[in-house]
Amino acid sequence: MELSNLTCYNLIEVMQMILKYRDKPAKIAGYEALLKRLPANHEKRRLIIEKLSNAKAGAGGEERIDTILSYFEPDYPFRMIQDLSLPERNQIDTLLIMQDRIIILEIKNLGGELRMRTNPSALGQTLLDGHRRFLKNPVIQVETAKIKLQKVLKAMGIQLPIESIVVMAYPSQFVEDVPSDAKVWIAEEVLVQLYKINIENKILSVEEMHSLGKALLSIDKQYQPFPLALNLNINLQDIENGVYCPRCKLRKMKRLVRKWECYFCDIYSLDAHLDAIDEWFMVCKSTITTQECKAFLELTNIETAKRILRKKGLAEIGGKRNRQYLRKEGF
Numbered sequence: 001m002e003l004s005n006l007t008c009y010n011l012i013e014v015m016q017m018i019l020k021y022r023d024k025p026a027k028i029a030g031y032e033a034l035l036k037r038l039p040a041n042h043e044k045r046r047l048i049i050e051k052l053s054n055a056k057a058g059a060g061g062e063e064r065i066d067t068i069l070s071y072f073e074p075d076y077p078f079r080m081i082q083d084l085s086l087p088e089r090n091q092i093d094t095l096l097i098m099q100d101r102i103i104i105l106e107i108k109n110l111g112g113e114l115r116m117r118t119n120p121s122a123l124g125q126t127l128l129d130g131h132r133r134f135l136k137n138p139v140i141q142v143e144t145a146k147i148k149l150q151k152v153l154k155a156m157g158i159q160l161p162i163e164s165i166v167v168m169a170y171p172s173q174f175v176e177d178v179p180s181d182a183k184v185w186i187a188e189e190v191l192v193q194l195y196k197i198n199i200e201n202k203i204l205s206v207e208e209m210h211s212l213g214k215a216l217l218s219i220d221k222q223y224q225p226f227p228l229a230l231n232l233n234i235n236l237q238d239i240e241n242g243v244y245c246p247r248c249k250l251r252k253m254k255r256l257v258r259k260w261e262c263y264f265c266d267i268y269s270l271d272a273h274l275d276a277i278d279e280w281f282m283v284c285k286s287t288i289t290t291q292e293c294k295a296f297l298e299l300t301n302i303e304t305a306k307r308i309l310r311k312k313g314l315a316e317i318g319g320k321r322n323r324q325y326l327r328k329e330g331f
């Protein structure tokens, strides 16, 4: 039988093991933009610095596991989804679908001494400087994700065992007092552990496994952290206006005829305002009017603001008088 185009397409699709790759978290750029635009003595700075540092550590840990899993080529078929956001704010770092089970990996990248506590449950972290803090217990986190995923599978009419595993991104991140019924792996052992799996009871066919992955992706709804000022309860008046220099990132640029200049770096930019508009959407609001654009970019001419917004290719709503430009989807 000759392969039709459709069959070829299906074959390629079935061969695709990683159904979704992780995007670089947009919130890192958002927190950086927010910090740049907040006064040095602003009360929320400490909180944002902590959030930024957590987001960077999280992304670093996930990247490390993604690299390790890029060598994952077992004898059995599987599908992988990186960063899946299911209903009930169920965010899963890495999901592996196999014919007899689903595995949820919760990736942690935490320094210092780590000790799990039960009753009540927490993860105690003692940093090198002796500072101590208590975080959500990742075992409880991943077990909760499992319960929520079970609900989704039940609604889909699928009965598949789910295993939940916490993965520490670095070997130095040793966790003590892990409950005996919980699984905590170190990044280096992820491949070894996964290769040990023996698929005996094939509940799903390869096609069903693939369809399940696609079905889960169809309800994947990424959490929207923007605009940050609204979500973090920061007054828009506290946000500094202006177009910042793309090189030193510290100083505002001066508008000349159709270009921007940073006196400090002695550089010119034709389009530094485009980044500033992205920052508006990340920090301030999900819409922008011509007036807001003029004020935010510190322009003297409303026509320049109009031209810049049109050139940015944003969707528009409202008539001539109250036109608003919208942030692009998936931004």
Ligand SMILES: [Zn+2]
Pocket: 245, 246, 247, 248, 249, 250, 251, 262, 264, 265, 266
């Ligand atoms: Zn500069």
